Structures are given as C-alpha cells and as structure tokens.
Amino acid sequence: MxxxxxxxxxxxxxxxxxxxxxxxxxxxxxxxxxxxxxxxxxxxxxxxxxxxxxxxxxxxxxxxxxxxxxxxxxxxxxxxxxxxxxxxxxxxxxxxxxxxxxxxxxxxxxxxxxxxxxxxxxxxxxxxxxxxxxxxxxxxxxxxxxxxxxxxxxxxxPVGTQSQPPLVIEETVDGASGLLNDLTRDGHVILDDLHFRTGEVALGEGSFASLALLAGYLADNPSTQMALVGHTDDTGALQANIEVSTKRAEAVRARLIEAHGVSADRIEAQGVGYLAPITSNASPEGRDINRRVEAVLLVN
Missing domain, CATH: 3.40.1000 (Protein Transport Mog1p; Chain A)
Structure with missing residues (x-):
C-alpha cells in the first residue's frame, strides 16, 4: 500500500x-x-x-x-x-x-x-x-x-486554465513494474517502446525505458541469461525477414551492452522473421504490431 x-x-x-x-x-x-x-x-x-x-x-x-x-x-x-x-x-x-x-x-x-x-x-x-x-x-x-x-x-x-489534480480511485502499479511482472510470469515480454518500420534495422537514439528495466533485472539476477528475439511482418521472403529480424535483435543487444553495461555473455540475439506473428498481417496496423523485439528469459 x-x-x-x-x-x-x-x-x-x-x-x-x-x-x-x-x-x-x-x-x-x-x-x-x-x-x-x-x-x-x-x-x-x-x-x-x-x-x-x-x-x-x-x-x-x-x-x-x-x-x-x-x-x-x-x-x-x-x-x-x-x-x-x-x-x-x-x-x-x-x-x-x-x-x-x-x-x-x-x-x-x-x-x-x-x-x-x-x-x-x-x-x-x-x-x-x-x-x-x-x-x-x-x-x-x-x-x-x-x-x-x-x-x-x-x-x-483552455490556455491559462490549471487542470484539477488527479483523483486516484483504484490501486495500480506503474508500467515499469508491469513489464517486469510480465517477464517473470510469462518468461517473455514484448519491448513495446521499440519500433521498427518495414525493412529498417537501426534502433533510434531514444532512452527506451524497457532496456533500462531489462538491464536492472539482469543486474539483480546475476545467474539469469536472456535472449532477444526479433520479429517482422510478412513483407518479403522468409530468409530476408530472418536476416532483418536478427539485425534488429542485435541492435537491441548492442544497446544493452554499450549503454547499460550488460555483459555480452548474458544476452544473445536471434531472429525468426515472420514465423511468429501475434496478429494478422492483413492490415497496416497488424504489420506494425508484428514488427517487434521480445525479451525471453533463459532459465538454464
């Protein structure tokens, strides 16, 4: 409380x-x-x-x-x-x-x-x-x-008007705790604040709160290892998509190592292309959602 x-x-x-x-x-x-x-x-x-x-x-x-x-x-x-x-x-x-x-x-x-x-x-x-x-x-x-x-x-x-202060009615936890709760409960979590356009592999310069959370989690759990798994929409051939998804995961891994001090031997990067969608690729919205990177806990 x-x-x-x-x-x-x-x-x-x-x-x-x-x-x-x-x-x-x-x-x-x-x-x-x-x-x-x-x-x-x-x-x-x-x-x-x-x-x-x-x-x-x-x-x-x-x-x-x-x-x-x-x-x-x-x-x-x-x-x-x-x-x-x-x-x-x-x-x-x-x-x-x-x-x-x-x-x-x-x-x-x-x-x-x-x-x-x-x-x-x-x-x-x-x-x-x-x-x-x-x-x-x-x-x-x-x-x-x-x-x-x-x-x-x-x-x-209206400009010049001060909004009334918030009224909290229900108990809640912040989004940071939610991401780590998902990770520990399900063994994997989508890194929602990362986004890649079709064909792009570069990670922007944003602070990306999810990466700070993952780095903190690894620091608090020294025996844990993690895989970063890239996913794409279904635009293009499978092998090309696997290569793109792998490069996206590698970009996230590099950011964790270089900006957050995570040891390189504790995180790996993999890509599965369009083989594991979470929604239909039939719409632009669905393709946007399927282009993602997930963190997967490796318990052994």
Missing part, C-alpha cells in the same frame, strides 16, 4: 497532465504527444450524412495512449471503470457509442486517432466517449487486439 501512496503523491506533485485515470495493473503508456496550443475536432455524434459531427476546440491538447493486458475483457469492461473515474472527477459524459452504433469504419477514420503502433483500433470492436468539465473536454477511445487492450485519451484544456 505504501507503493500506491507514493505513486499518488508523485502524481499530485507533477504537472497535471493526463494521468487522471488509473488503469489496470500492467498497463503501459505507449505515447505522449502534448501541444501547448492546438485544435481538436471533438466528435459529438455518430457518423451520418458522410461525416462525423464535431465541434472544434482549442487549447493545450494532450494525446496519450496505453497498452494493457485485456485477456478476455470486453471493451466495455475496459472502458466502464475509466468512465466511472471521469464522472467521479466531475466530468459529464456528453456522447458515447460502440463500434456498430458509432459507424464502424467510417467513424474510426472520421475522427482523430493516434497512428499505429501507438494505438490500435479494431473496426468492429471499439468504444468511444466524449466528456466535458467546465471548459475542459476529453475523449476516450478503447479497443482490443487480444490479448492486448488499447486506450487513447485526448484532452483539451
């Missing part, structure tokens, strides 16, 4: 951004796009007459996404506790719909969505709501790609 209290105090001490919502344990924030002054077309109704009805709002715009372990949970089961928290914080729900009533494909592509791989939307399995609190507006978009769930929040606060 002390851990949760400390987390709550940290939120109150930080600038009031988008951490008003308490997500389930294991949820990891994937993206954080903040514009000091921008506009947003706030959906106010379902797709009709060729468009999604909206009104334009201006101010500080926050666009954030999370990935979480959905399991067998429905989009309603993911959204309902978040909606309860919003209402407890004084937001009024002004519009909500689910995929079929929203307008399916047309609503999805008629409203703003953070690009993949930071947000994934299944055309027939999503829910959306708009909410207001005084001059502040907020939208939530929830979808699934089992076993994962995805949450997008866009919030617009």
């Amino acid at each position: 002390i851990r949760y209290l400390c987390f709550y105090i940290a939120l109150l001490a930080a600038p009031a951004l988008a951490q008003d919502l308490t997500l389930p344990s294991g949820a990891r924030q994937i993206s954080d796009r903040i514009s000091a002054l921008d506009s947003y077309d706030l959906p106010i109704g379902v797709f009709a007459d060729g468009s999604v009805p909206s009104r334009t709002v201006e101010g500080r715009v926050e666009r954030l996404t999370w990935r979480l372990q959905a399991g067998s949970s429905t989009t309603l089961q993911i959204l309902a506790p978040l909606q309860d928290q919003l209402q407890a914080q004084g937001f009024e729900i002004t519009f909500e719909c689910e995929a079929r009533t929203c307008g399916g494909f047309d609503f999805r592509f008629g409203t703003e969505v953070v690009p993949t791989p930071d947000m994934y939307v299944a055309i027939h399995d999503y829910r959306f709501l708009s909410a207001t609190r005084d001059d502040e507006v907020l939208t939530l978009l929830v979808s699934r790609n089992p076993p994962d769930g995805y949450v997008q929040m866009i919030r617009v606060t």
